[in-house]
Amino acid sequence: MKWKHKDLLDLDVLQAEEIEHILHTAGPMKEILQRPIKKLPTLRGKSVVLLFYESSTRTRTSFETAAKILGADTTNFSVTQSSVNKGESLLDTARTLQAMNVDLVIVRHASSGAADFLAQELRAGVINGGDGQHAHPTQALLDLFTLKEKLGGFQGKKIVIVGDVLHSRVARSNVLGLKKLGAEVVLVGPPTLLPAEMNYLGVKISYDLDAELPGADAVMALRLQLERQQNGLFPSIREYAKLYGLNLERIRKTGKQTVVMHPGPMNRGIEIASDLAESPLSVIDEQVTNGVAVRMALIYLLIGGASSDVA
Amino acid sequence: MWLRQAFVVDPSQNLAVERDIVLKDGVIIEIAQNLQPEDVRAVLGLSNSEQIPQVNAAGKYLFPGLVDAHVHLREPGQEDKEDIRSGSRAAVRGGFTSILAMANTKPVIDQRALVEFVRIQGQRAGFAKVYPVAAVTKGFKGTELVEMMDLFEGGAVAFSDDGQGIQNSEIMRLALEYAKLTACPIIAHCEDNNLAGQGVMRRGEASARLGLRGIPASAESVMVARDVLLAGETEGKLHIAHVSTKESVQIIKKAKKLGIDVTAEVNPHHLLFTDEDISLTATAYKVNPPLPTRADQEALIEGLLDGTIDMLATDHAPHTWEDKAKPFAEVPFGINALETALAAVWQGLVAKGKLSIQKLVELWSLKPAQRFGLPAGMLKIGAPADMVLFDPDYKEEISAANLESKSLNTPFLGKEMQGFPVMVWVDGKLLLENRQIIDVKN
Structure with missing residues (x-):
């Protein structure tokens, strides 16, 4: 080509x-x-x-x-x-x-x-x-490369992206790429960080992480900018971690050997727990x-x- | 001067018909059908041997000089963007013979000496008539009212902190009360700073796609609602600048039904562009209030036609080339509009049959003149001869070479437009001919 x-x-x-x-x-x-x-x-x-x-x-x-x-x-x-x-x-x-x-x-x-x-x-x-x-197209491309290595392809694969989608260039570019390659994408986050206008991406939007995890082939956590809390976009880090933080126990709900990704740098214990980041499911270093x-x-x-x- | 066979459009007399017009000493002295040389000699008091200066206006429209209620002339303080002379020349070239100059200069127009300065600079320039708008609050701080009576006596025709919204509701209420002393309207720039945040375009799918921070429609609409309520309560006189949302139109419509003394303007760019027209490098489209959604735009046009919105106004906001040669989020808000607005509305609305010529002239001449108490907006005998001869077929490419404004921040730059003034008179003085400004020594 x-x-x-x-x-x-x-x-x-x-x-x-x-x-x-x-x-x-x-x-x-x-x-x-x-x-x-x-x-x-x-x-x-x-x-x-x-x-x-x-x-x-x-x-x-x-x-x-x-x-x-x-x-x-x-x-x-x-x-x-x-x-x-x-x-x-x-x-x-x-x-x-x-x-x-x-x-x-x-x-x-x-x-x-x-x-x-x-x-x-x-x-x-x-x-x-x-x-x-x-x-952030190169981040998206490296994520696509990683997913292709791990999953073999994109058709019929369910990818959950969770976190501050509104402010995330990583999420935007990833959704564009994943859609082009035929994956099913679900965006998850609180309504203030995942407002209705994100529907422009043409993928499913959900506020409930646990409901979306079953069947997920990969889950990507986005980095949470901590100043968003000060700006009132969510009430506390504690509640955010409780609703949207990934950990080993929660990821079992996928029922699969799910690929766990994070673009880094991580806020450990907030969007991703160390038990998951250090587990064999995590491909963060390979990313x-x-x-x-x-x-x-x-x-x-x-x-x-x-x-x-x-x- | 004898203007022959113009198609005269003057909504104040319900006139849209071919007429001859005779001027003397800056005033219209005769308006009649098919005048003969002897009639004209008689009204002008000329002998048979004297030549009558005349203009053949056949095939062209004659409008009362347009009145623009919303112009930023940048002087004093930002003369690199525009000054009163360049801006009032640009106005004439665009068909505007009277303009309201906003107060957000450096310093802001919050003292009588400054109002007088703007007024006198306008007179010195000698192009469009410049009417100063004074600030509502000292230093635009939103905390203390200006000396409204003193500023009024110095020549202010309205009060506005345009450029920023007055956040403190009590200050807005007091302004509407106190301004009654002057009988001048308060021009409200409706923007809630907390809702607008660091936004750079209308919040919606277009802003989400571009990754640009959004300004929700509510940032304007909640302030429109607040201000009409305050105008109702105080029985003050309110004019809403640059209405851009569907909800604002609905609120103003309701307020008018309730008998509140409110008028409103809309800017051509909000009628002609939407948020979908914005790209990351198209900084000429960055304007505040931001370009609306398609649904908002339809509501604005409907509001314009049903009388909810009273007038057109450019919100001419010149910025230098380097101001706008930056990433979208970093450039200032504003569109340079005086020299393109009429052609834009002509092409986009009148030529397409969405707006009648009579309505166009009413919205851009008679209504603003009435609202702000200006001697303009009509072509009656005895009225000042502020007139625009408009050629609907005239085509021109918008370019740095032909703009009178110091700035080029228009989405129309490099594009060909149609429908321009070919002659403009202010107080009977010919200031534009063949699209060129005529320099006059005062």
Whole structure:
């Protein structure tokens, strides 16, 4: 399959076959990651800039590792020590990077649409490393890769996503991808974090976790931003954990060897109990490994092919 | 000056027919059918040998100059976005001969000297007539009323903290009471800050899809309900700015039935765009109140036609290019509208048969002039010759090169629109010809 996208901003623009193609490409990348000498010359001479406006050790390190294994040069544009602190706008930062002729920009930003904005301004490719509440396509892809490995496929599989869906870019991108690949998705959370407008996703919405667990092939807990409680979106952490927290005993209600996922970092004892996170059902560490593989695949597809591949 | 064979639309006289009009000393002195040169010489007091300056207006509409009750001119303080001169030129180019300038400048217009400044800057510029709106509360803080009588004597025609809602209900009640001294309306910007939160567009499926924080419709509607109740209780005079929800329309309709002294305006962008038109990079569509849902939009149009909504107003809100060249959540609210609004409504509603020409002129000239007590809105003999000659066929691409406004934050930028003023007079002075502003030395 010929790759025809300059950027990866969200999964909405990808066809199911294109998503499968990324997952397929990530397979050999994962093997490379297991080698004792993890270095390829594939992207030698390519420059990748990591532009992280939100702190994120996990995602930034994952991207950086992926790019370096492929042989690209990476530059961390650390926002706290840069011109951004002197009031430079995202637009001017983008133009500066363009002038340096970089090949790929990976951006994380607190504003929804920041990645779309950069993609519009830059000739370089842009990967969205998470923008506001909008999208986190590489997290979704690594989750899809993990699910495919564990479940073999998506048709007829029931995936429950539980937590703060309203504010979650992870949930949004995951639902888009899971639907395209044919999975059944159920979103679960309290009404204040799962309001009616989330019906736009076209999947089942439920407030009752225990009612949705039976038959679930995978359950994904979302990270709870603790400041939501201060903003009155739910009464207490205690009640949240009681209603929506995952633990080993609760997961047995699925009646299956359910795959348990979390995008990290975890609030242990709130959205997920340690007994479950440390159990064999949990694939949380593997999600991290797969994250590097999937990001290698994406970086390769975006800037590794012949330059004519870039539309 | 003899204007020949214009199709005159003047709802104040129930007129929609071909007429000749004669002006002298800035005033309309004759309006009649098919005048002959000798008739015109007689009313102008010219001898037979003198030339009569004349304009052939056949095939074009003549409207009373449009009156825009909601304009942000940004002066003093934010002259990089707009100033009174550029904004009042943009107004004339858009067909507006009288405009109400909102008070959310830097500093806000909360003292008499500032009201006088805005008024006098308008006179100095000499384009559209600029009527200042003064703040309701000192510094827009929402806690203490301004010196309303002093500001009124300085030229304020209304009071408004537009740009932000007055959160304290008691202050709003007091404002409606005290403003009775001036007989001026309070223009309410209805927005509950807690409900609006950090929202950047209307809350709904469109905002959920884009991952943008939503402003629920109730953020406006609960304040509309509060303010009409307070107007009823105080018997004060209330004007609701930029109505954008179905529930607001229902509340205003009910309030009018109860005899409450309330009027309301709607902005063209709320009639022509919906939340579905927003994309993550389309920052020109970010406006407050946010673009409505389709159902809200239908209610707004219905309210406009049944008289619940009294007038059209642009809410012209200029912002610089760099203000709007940011991610959606970070850009300021506002649409630049003076030079596109008439064409937009013409194309979107009048040409499609949803709004009659007579109603258009009533909504955008007569009604606002009446509500705010302005000498405008009619083409009767003796009235100031504020007039717009409108060509329904004229097409123009909206571009940086031809906009008089300092800012370009319009969704229509780069698009071709149809239906524009081709000549505009203020007090009989020709200020726009062939879509170009005529510079006048005062």
